Amino acid sequence: MGQDEVTLADLPLREDLRGRSPYGAPQLDVPVRLNTNENPYPPPDALVQDVTDAVREAATALHRYPDRDALALRADLAAYLSRSARVPLTERNVWAANGSNEILQQLLQAFGGPGRTALGFEPSYSMHPIIAAGTRTEWLPAPRRDDFSLDTGRAAGLVAERQPDVVFVTSPNNPTGGSIPLDELAAVLRAAPGIVVVDEAYAEFSAQPSAVRLLAEFPAKLVVSRTMSKAFAFAGGRLGYLAAAPAVVDALQLVRLPYHLSVLTQAAARAALRHAVETLASVAKLAAERDRVAESLQGLGFAPVPSDANFILFGRFGDAAAAWRSYLDHGVLIRDVGIEGHLRVSIGTPEENDAFLEASKEVAR
Numbered sequence: 297m298g299q300d301e302v303t304l305a306d307l308p309l310r311e312d313l314r315g316r317s318p319y320g321a322p323q324l325d326v327p328v329r330l331n332t333n334e335n336p337y338p339p340p341d342a343l344v345q346d347v348t349d350a351v352r353e354a355a356t357a358l359h360r361y362p363d364r365d366a367l368a369l370r371a372d373l374a375a376y377l378s379r380s381a382r383v384p385l386t387e388r389n390v391w392a393a394n395g396s397n398e399i400l401q402q403l404l405q406a407f408g409g410p411g412r413t414a415l416g417f418e419p420s421y422s423m424h425p426i427i428a429a430g431t432r433t434e435w436l437p438a439p440r441r442d443d444f445s446l447d448t449g450r451a452a453g454l455v456a457e458r459q460p461d462v463v464f465v466t467s468p469n470n471p472t473g474g475s476i477p478l479d480e481l482a483a484v485l486r487a488a489p490g491i492v493v494v495d496e497a498y499a500e501f502s503a504q505p506s507a508v509r510l511l512a513e514f515p516a517k518l519v520v521s522r523t524m525s526k527a528f529a530f531a532g533g534r535l536g537y538l539a540a541a542p543a544v545v546d547a548l549q550l551v552r553l554p555y556h557l558s559v560l561t562q563a564a565a566r567a568a569l570r571h572a573v574e575t576l577a578s579v580a581k582l583a584a585e586r587d588r589v590a591e592s593l594q595g596l597g598f599a600p601v602p603s604d605a606n607f608i609l610f611g612r613f614g615d616a617a618a619a620w621r622s623y624l625d626h627g628v629l630i631r632d633v634g635i636e637g638h639l640r641v642s643i644g645t646p647e648e649n650d651a652f653l654e655a656s657k658e659v660a661r
């Protein structure tokens with residue numbers, strides 16, 4: 297049998313992984329790419345120069361393993377989060393990894409796993425159940441309201457009843473865009489028997505304060521997951537982090553791979569963090585554009601779901617897959633997230649958003 301004739305069915309793959317699909321946002325070369333919620337503004341020259349210098353310096357020590365504990369980077373992340381959430385945090389409260397996806401995987405490796413359960417409110421970030429499957433954590437899907445908001449009273453009741461080892465709450469939620477007030481989040485935390493992961497990948501775009509503010513009240517339960525991929529315009533750099541009690545960071549040492557964050561990643565992320573103020577200036581621009589796009593969509597007869605993030609879920613389409621194709625034919629790549637009658641668009645530059653709205657006029661016909 298030749299290499300190309302071997303299929304998955306011929307491999308001794310774990311039974312529970314058979315028939316599953318990998319995460320797969322299409323990576324297509326299209327003029328307007330509004331499908332993965334990135335920051336559309338490329339890094340400014342000063343940041344590029346600083347990253348280059350930092351990586352050059354780091355390269356002189358490439359024969360050595362990196363700082364396994366990434367202490368300097370964690371201190372920088374703690375300083376940023378303390379400043380923005382107005383909560384005192386140190387490097388002992390912060391852990392970092394290659395994207396928040398790796399953070400979430402480490403959390404399920406430590407707190408989920410065979411015989412354990414993780415509960416999430418769907419529709420939400422599709423990687424949560426995929427990482428659960430990869431770590432053999434049983435996934436418990438729980439509902440949202442028909443308008444995609446979270447009924448936190450009902451959520452707390454369900455958490456109390458199902459007793460999941462891990463609860464995921466995404467705020468703002470991807471792909472629907474809404475965020476959850478802290479008092480409602482606290483109700484879910486009170487009901488939870490185990491860990492509650494608040495996935496705040498889009499927190500910088502939201503008007504709600506960070507759940508980090510609840511750490512003092514729920515130190516043995518709350519983990520807040522964040523990323524530099526969105527507001528920080530560092531998706532290609534792969535840097536995610538969390539804030540939690542120091543014991544949570546200790547727990548993750550048991551499952552993390554040693555030296556998981558390369559010398560280059562640590563140096564580049566620290567350099568990018570030094571430019572936080574300039575980079576995050578784009579957040580207000582993107583939020584204003586988000587509101588403009590939502591209003592325009594409404595004007596075109598679409599129904600945008602209220603969003604606190606840098607993307608908008610909107611409907612209604614008789615055939616969302618056909619509408620997605622039609623956008624692509626107009627040179628605009630958006631996302632079919634598998635919610636009936638809906639598509640999701642990331643907020644781009646004003647020019648990209650105009651191109652999307654022009655295409656929307658055609659699709660609306």
Ligand code: PMP
Pocket residue numbers: 332333394395396397398421466470495497498522523524525531534535536
């Ligand atoms: N959480 C949510 C809610 C997301 O939407 C994403 C990215 N799409 C992530 C986590 C993971 O992002 P990254 O690994 O780039 O930090």
